[in-house]
Amino acid sequence: MKTKYLKINPADNVAVAIVELPAGTTLTVDGKEVVLNDTIPAGHKFALQDLAEGENVIKYGYPIGHVKKAQKQGDWLNENNIKTNLAGLLEYTYNPVNAELNIPNRNLTFKGYRRSNGQVGVRNEIWIVPTVGCVNGIVGQLAEGLRRETGGKGVDAIAAFPHNYGCSQLGEDHENTKKILRDMVLHPNAGGVLVVGLGCENNQPDVFREFLGEYDQERVKFLVVQKVEDEYEEGMKLLRQLYEKASQDVRTDVPLSELRVGLKCGGSDGFSGITANPLLGMFSDFLVAQGGTTVLTEVPEMFGAETILMNRCRTRELFDQTVKLINDFKEYFLSHGEPVGENPSPGNKAGGISTLEDKALGCTQKCGKSYVQGVMGYGERLQVKGLNLLSAPGNDLVAATALASCGCHIVLFTTGRGTPFGTYVPTMKVSTNSALAHNKPGWIDFNAGVIVEDEPMEQTCERFIDYVIRVASGEPVNNEKKGYREIAIFKNGVTL
Template structure:
């Protein structure tokens, strides 16, 4: 294993790949540098003197400015570096030409739906329209799982606290996300469970759902029946009978839609797990598949890289709007736009938002941006898409599923047990985490700082995703975890 990594030739810091003791010496570009203090694994050490106010460079880009003079060999972190970002910015489209590669198609075993969509799971979903019926939804799922048969894998309830006492865009977003999940092809059948008096009741929700197959989607208003458990059980049996007729069949990976998200990052995330997912994204796109990158606040500081990869100026303008609208959301709520990363991120070695963002955007690979999506908007353009959603793990992963992702790839340096409405593949940035939390982690990217090559490991990740798409359960599925969260933005009445 290497002791350190200099990511870009223009960087004035390196990343320690293992703890570097005070007094330890390294050789870099024919220069010997002594660590002036202990540098934790995943953290940065200056390899050149950096004057107060000068740029700190990592990934070949500025990740902040020095708050004081920093000597070569010193630890570079939150105590001596600060963000260099401002508020709303003016952007200029400076397109970067990228050659689009085409590689040989591959297949997975999925479920072909009558409407032309494909699924990687054949589950029955219970979608409550309002939090008041959450416990009924959970109880119905528990009871119905005893009657699962054929290719139906599980009956899953997705409780949430919304659907009533909301106003304006906040209410619209709830209705949109619920409708998106009802239409998701990983669900072979859906029971929409309402109370009856809520703002987002079933009659209100139906126009958001649009055309639907009456054999696939059933509705139950609890206030309109004598025994909602009995009636719900009957409807779920009908849905199980319908969905059980579907069987897995070979389907081109060009039909796959994969969401990309990170959380609990560390100093290794931007050099192992995120670049690995980026290479995976390029590989899937080369086979005409689709990927979606989200968590807009974690694009701040690296947004111009994505903007200049937009296929045309219209997409560039939409990306500028995507970024500035999210910044305005921060300002409207009297919050600092460029807030430092979370405590876990800082402990892992990430010092500023630019540091995190430049690592985060590694997940986008090198493909051109083909689509820019509003929150809750379904993906339509094959290739790389950007989606408006916050950085919160559960909210962002749910947003990816709502926009059509069959699977979410989630990179992490700290580890997390959470799930989303779709299979959520946890990719560790370091081997220590993968070894300690085998019940959470599905794939280890830490091997990239040991003895594995990026292209070889990306192919292994691609093959693993094909297995998951073909039915292999990820750790959170084995544990029975299924989460969903909606972006809460407005007044609660």
């Protein structure tokens, strides 16, 4: 590796260490010598010039906060000496930019499952979905029972998805639970779904059935356990019917324009905005240019970079919706007495992210440079193709569940620290650095760390496109191989 540091944007007054740089190291940046006053860990920032107290720190070409006190050229800049500029609600002005893509359509396809309603799935699985947490034990036993009977063959997976909710909730929390469970039941990655209710819960099975709207009754079955003598045997009868139907499904060629992909990051580090997130951005632009769909969420991790997204909105109406998306989440923070800028986790800081702006400017790179074509509330389902924004928090499992629930077939998840989890659709982990990929091969599916080593971004993206198509066509990712499948539902209100 020849590169020791990276100055990301010509306007930046900091650079990022690609490898650990010892104190006393002399670097030549833009023709000027910089002597490091501190040892700079890989992924962390150092000052390229003297900075006065309160002066903005510029990274990615934008302020990521200001220095708390004067800093010298060559100093290590981190969360201890940089403070966020974020505070409260803002007024925004629509300054639209040209976000047309000049990327040819390559008429690529993947092997997917065409459903009776025209939707396409990239998996053909049997799901058991509880209406309420009281039946979590039962759904787990039913899933295990069907796996024993079938040997796990004939479908891509058999999984139960326990959760804590469906009762003792009011208002928006109750609606959120209903929406996420509805979105799961109707998701095209499921070849068959058994909905298991208790019978006395707030989320009444009959009301929930109506809430689904139109659905394929051969693919979705209901069991209310208080109304049957032996819930296990009754459940197994229904599961056998679903299995018989789903096991006959076959993959067919589907245009890449049908693919819907969620964009998520977690356990970010100083390389996230240099390798993996820009890679996802390049892929997002490619998929959108093919007529496909990508979805960006984690609204709190847009704070500080939101105007970039707002100005890429295709219409003034979408701009207004994006302003509401941002300010509603800020008001949520403020209503709980929490500041809007205290987001980076201990792992983020250890990896080189100092402020929420630092995180956001790296995070939003996952959605590339295309127009924003749609804005969705939490629990809403995709209506338009192209790049969409989705309301959900930064929490990994809550946000990934929301991405799957809006209709994404796959969640692309970049990480610099590593995480094993997966939601109920394939959750592909993309490492920001090669060390993580080498140390955690059972977690990481694709290594973007090579981008700062010896491989051009364009070449990495071509490999990534090929890999995503293979996954969409049935190749399992690590969370699927290990059976790591979970859901989490956003909660804000009281529990009765």
